[in-house]
Amino acid sequence: MNIDTICIVGVGLIGGSFAQALKHTGFKGTVVGVVRDKAKGVEATRLGIVDTATTDLKAAASTADVIMLAVPMLSMREQLELIAPVLQAHTIVTDAGSVKKPFEVDARACLPFLNRVVPGHPIAGKEKSGLEAVDPHLYETHRILLTPLKETDNDAIDVVRSLWEQVGGVVETLSAEHLDNALAATSHLPHVLAFAMVDTLASRQEIKEVFRYAAGGFRDFTRIASGETIMWRDICLTNKEPIVEAISEFEAHLATLKKAILDDDADTIGTVFRRAKDARDLHLGIKS
Amino acid sequence: MNIDTICIVGVGLIGGSFAQALKHTGFKGTVVGVVRDKAKGVEATRLGIVDTATTDLKAAASTADVIMLAVPMLSMREQLELIAPVLQAHTIVTDAGSVKKPFEVDARACLPFLNRVVPGHPIAGKEKSGLEAVDPHLYETHRILLTPLKETDNDAIDVVRSLWEQVGGVVETLSAEHLDNALAATSHLPHVLAFAMVDTLASRQEIKEVFRYAAGGFRDFTRIASGETIMWRDICLTNKEPIVEAISEFEAHLATLKKAILDDDADTIGTVFRRAKDARDLHLGIKS
Numbered sequence: 366m367n368i369d370t371i372c373i374v375g376v377g378l379i380g381g382s383f384a385q386a387l388k389h390t391g392f393k394g395t396v397v398g399v400v401r402d403k404a405k406g407v408e409a410t411r412l413g414i415v416d417t418a419t420t421d422l423k424a425a426a427s428t429a430d431v432i433m434l435a436v437p438m439l440s441m442r443e444q445l446e447l448i449a450p451v452l453q454a455h456t457i458v459t460d461a462g463s464v465k466k467p468f469e470v471d472a473r474a475c476l477p478f479l480n481r482v483v484p485g486h487p488i489a490g491k492e493k494s495g496l497e498a499v500d501p502h503l504y505e506t507h508r509i510l511l512t513p514l515k516e517t518d519n520d521a522i523d524v525v526r527s528l529w530e531q532v533g534g535v536v537e538t539l540s541a542e543h544l545d546n547a548l549a550a551t552s553h554l555p556h557v558l559a560f561a562m563v564d565t566l567a568s569r570q571e572i573k574e575v576f577r578y579a580a581g582g583f584r585d586f587t588r589i590a591s592g593e594t595i596m597w598r599d600i601c602l603t604n605k606e607p608i609v610e611a612i613s614e615f616e617a618h619l620a621t622l623k624k625a626i627l628d629d630d631a632d633t634i635g636t637v638f639r640r641a642k643d644a645r646d647l648h649l650g651i652k653s
Numbered sequence: 654m655n656i657d658t659i660c661i662v663g664v665g666l667i668g669g670s671f672a673q674a675l676k677h678t679g680f681k682g683t684v685v686g687v688v689r690d691k692a693k694g695v696e697a698t699r700l701g702i703v704d705t706a707t708t709d710l711k712a713a714a715s716t717a718d719v720i721m722l723a724v725p726m727l728s729m730r731e732q733l734e735l736i737a738p739v740l741q742a743h744t745i746v747t748d749a750g751s752v753k754k755p756f757e758v759d760a761r762a763c764l765p766f767l768n769r770v771v772p773g774h775p776i777a778g779k780e781k782s783g784l785e786a787v788d789p790h791l792y793e794t795h796r797i798l799l800t801p802l803k804e805t806d807n808d809a810i811d812v813v814r815s816l817w818e819q820v821g822g823v824v825e826t827l828s829a830e831h832l833d834n835a836l837a838a839t840s841h842l843p844h845v846l847a848f849a850m851v852d853t854l855a856s857r858q859e860i861k862e863v864f865r866y867a868a869g870g871f872r873d874f875t876r877i878a879s880g881e882t883i884m885w886r887d888i889c890l891t892n893k894e895p896i897v898e899a900i901s902e903f904e905a906h907l908a909t910l911k912k913a914i915l916d917d918d919a920d921t922i923g924t925v926f927r928r929a930k931d932a933r934d935l936h937l938g939i940k941s
Contacts (some may be wrong), residue, residue: 551864591933612933626889641851
């Protein structure tokens, strides 16, 4: 299948980096950026992130071979509804949304050709957002997870896989439920905790001092609380059950630790800390 | 006051880095390392971290002008009891312990000359420990907090201040209660949360996968869970009330957020995330 035109909906960190990376790695066709705001499109073109830009999603979608939706989760449905009537039968619809099952549900509700739907999720990101954050190297050596539908054609999966491989990603496929559950633990829970902790400290009267005595560990720990808030709000709303379950598990572990501290129970504190340190050192390496 | 001999008790990350930094920045006297294990002393001397090393704390303390205790909190008392009978009247006793009020309590219980006691706490550290972690640049531009007793002589404070300034630290003084309370929020709470979260994930059956899908944010967020577990256990046991209070505050904020997620309350989630992001960006800067 020849890919002449790729339409990227949303040219922020995720979509813009994918677009620019395709161009930098020799994609010969046209990369069209779909933006809400005309000025942003002009700027994205000037920066060489996309070849052309438009605010007319329907027009862009009607001529695309591949459409990549890179918008916050709660904006997906609206975009899918807009493109549904104009899609060609061969056009592949993929996305970079953070939660996969809700995207699948939306796609099933809106799209005419489910065999061309390839949901995806790159494990990459930064706390910065917008055009300034675009980085054509963002995906190099990063894991890209695809969660095809049971109806999805193999050739559609292959096209999306090869585009991600072209920009340096390492592609795997798995089920949407599986991925949403894993990311609730490894990504969504830490973000919720970081936001909740910074909010806790920010509510203290001595807030300036709190940050004044913050060390490097605090910076690292709270970095993810500088993430894009709409994106993270939408993730919480769309991956609700796995996230709430992960929070509940965490609350139980924290309660155990708090009780051990209250009870001067050195053994329990030491055991929990050691188990956590060993798990992290084993799986992520002590230096990273 | 002439400082001919400085005795550093514990030549791990904190004490060893202080020792080596003094030597690198032109300290003309003798830096004596006190170690538990003879082989470690030989290695510390060979690496140029200290001038000489010994396992005999009493002998080393009896001839020192300044003694720096850099051991985990629950080992402080034992060291103070050992040095108390041999101290000269002019000898300054300082420390780099993570919690200041308990050190003051121990010092009051053990030491004969409270006017020479200068408790201290460097806001610096790494997740690595031991001789390999020693870094003579560790304290450069880092805040060093001293919490003198009401009895402490000004000249003793000045000596400790100038040693820390010599190795690049930025010294401030404040009360022990004040500091313990602030660090419970900015340092001890994040560590407890990171240990609890990694322990939560490590208890999941699919533990390997959990770490497999971990992104950069997860690495940053959990880095502090690779910290020295005995040190952190001792901090929890010695700064118990402020830490438990900080955990309780955090639990309330997390419960609010969890309820908002359960209730699909987009406004509350968005407000909390935005407030946290704004606080962090304002006080620490979005890039750091």
